[in-house]
Amino acid sequence: MTTEELExxxxxxxxxxxPKNxxxxxxxxxxxxxxxFPIRIKDLTEKLGxxxxxxxxxxxxxxxKQVVHHCGDSHLNSIIRFKLALTEDTPSIKPYHETKWAELADSLEDDITYSLKLLEGLHHRWVKLLKSLTKEQLERTFYHPQQRREINLAExxxxxxxxxNHHLAHVRQALDAKGGFN
Structure with missing residues (x-):
């Protein structure tokens, strides 16, 4: 497989x-x-064996299953980053090793029900927060030490x-391949 195909x-x-604007x-x-997202990922995965x-x-x-569990981990981290940026001046966030997290026992669990429930509740609260943000709040930033830059909440x-959408595409890709990448 070529580098371009793998990419x-x-x-x-x-x-x-x-985007510029x-x-x-x-x-x-x-x-x-x-x-x-929670309903779209659930629709794609809830009937899978x-x-x-x-x-x-x-x-x-x-x-x-690792993709679903990862989304819970990632989105939990994200809402925390939003809340830190909204309550502190340019906080430095804590990166995490997502590839290592994806190998932990809870990310290897065959039952994705609880991660789907987590995503449903988390996204409900997250969207409520996002919809409440003012223009000034969207400009608030946190510092990402791995990227060595400030990132605003709008971005x-x-x-x-x-x-x-990236991980929904991964799930569709896996389903289309029908185990061909295992």
Whole structure:
């Protein structure tokens, strides 16, 4: 498999690029993507058996169940980052080793029911928070030590809308491959 083919499997919707102009309409579209994510991931996965939940979306990639569990981990971290940025002046956030987290026992659990429930409740609260943000609050930032830059909350909403769609595409990719990457 070529490097280009592997890149397409890793980033089926492409990488996230911050738009030059983030307007109210774009923010609302992104919030809708975040809002609808729990039902979209549930619709794709709730009827899958253990065999399908263990299908990978690319060679040496995560299984469907790991993707679902990862979304819970990632989105928990995100809402915390939002709350830190809203209550502190440019806090430095704590990065985490998502690939190592994906190998822990809870991320290897075949039952994704609890991660789906977690995403449902978490996204309900997260979207309520996102919809309440003022223009001034959207400009608040946190410092990401791995990226060595400040990131504002408007861009962060876009990153996580992309993240939702990125992982939905991974699940579809795994389902389309029918275990072909295992």
């Amino acid at each position: 397409k499997l890793k980033y089926p919707i492409g990488r996230f690029y911050e 983030i307007d109210d309409q774009l923010i609302q579209t992104w919030i809708e993507d975040i809002s609808s 253990m065999k399908e939940l263990n299908w990978k979306y690319r060679p040496e990639g995560w299984s469907i 962060t909403i876009g990153i996580y809308a992309w993240h939702c």
